[in-house]
Amino acid sequence: GDSVTQMEGPVTLSEEAFLTINCTYTATGYPSLFWYVQYPGEGLQLLLKATKADDKGSNKGFEATYRKETTSFHLEKGSVQVSDSAVYFCALSDSSGTYKYIFGTGTRLKVLA
Amino acid sequence: DAGVIQSPRHEVTEMGQEVTLRCKPISGHNSLFWYRQTMMRGLELLIYFNNNVPIDDSGMPEDRFSAKMPNASFSTLKIQPSEPRDSAVYFCASRLGGGLDEQFFGPGTRLTVL
Numbered sequence: 001g002d003s004v005t006q007m008e009g010p011v012t013l014s015e016e017a018f019l020t021i022n023c024t025y026t027a028t029g030y031p032s033l034f035w036y037v038q039y040p041g042e043g044l045q046l047l048l049k050a051t052k053a054d055d056k057g058s059n060k061g062f063e064a065t066y067r068k069e070t071t072s073f074h075l076e077k078g079s080v081q082v083s084d085s086a087v088y089f090c091a092l093s094d095s096s097g098t099y100k101y102i103f104g105t106g107t108r109l110k111v112l113a
Numbered sequence: 114d115a116g117v118i119q120s121p122r123h124e125v126t127e128m129g130q131e132v133t134l135r136c137k138p139i140s141g142h143n144s145l146f147w148y149r150q151t152m153m154r155g156l157e158l159l160i161y162f163n164n165n166v167p168i169d170d171s172g173m174p175e176d177r178f179s180a181k182m183p184n185a186s187f188s189t190l191k192i193q194p195s196e197p198r199d200s201a202v203y204f205c206a207s208r209l210g211g212g213l214d215e216q217f218f219g220p221g222t223r224l225t226v227l
Binding site: 034041042043044045046049089100101102103104105106 | 117146155156158161168169204206215216218219220221
């Protein structure tokens with residue numbers, strides 16, 4: 001079945017550092033891809049999404065490009081802030097027709113001042 | 114809109130007791146999801162409803178878990194009897210339409226079973 005693999009955390013960075021969180025997927029069809037963010041004590045919030053190959057999703061300085069050839073959707077940000085400290089989840093919408101999401105295990109990011 | 118509403122936010126109970134978690138989806142959304150989050154297993158989809166009908170309950174761990182959606186504005190997740198290994202944060206999410214639409218998550222219910 002479809003699956004998502006994302007890099008293990010935690011990731012610790014200094015403020016203004018460059019961020020990359022890797023995400024790769026396996027899917028039999030053509031899924032949509034998502035990044036969700038979870039701040040402490042809260043539910044998940046959509047950060048960005050891409051619905052087809054070569055699409056770039058972007059929001060709040062974060063970007064991710066849907067790469068079909070490498071089955072990847074890596075999350076990047078050029079300059080992180082302390083307020084970006086959270087857990088980041090990569091997800092795809094299952095291509096079997098039910099459109100349920102399959103989430104990665106999450107990557108915890110800690111940004112130090 | 115108030116977003117997805119879950120209650121209670123925290124629940125502490127003793128092993129063997131019945132636990133009922135409640136969810137009110139965003140008005141007009143026709144899909145509802147229950148998830149469980151633990152450190153060991155991450156975020157797991159338990160059950161998914163579309164237009165109040167259960168579509169996929171393959172993630173429900175065992176018969177002690179049951180979920181209902183009697184109408185478009187209310188859903189429950191029940192655990193009977195509860196066990197310590199059920200301790201987790203349970204999230205409800207709703208979605209307006211199909212797979213390309215965003216899922217909106219509630220704040221979660223933190224369940225502790227002693």
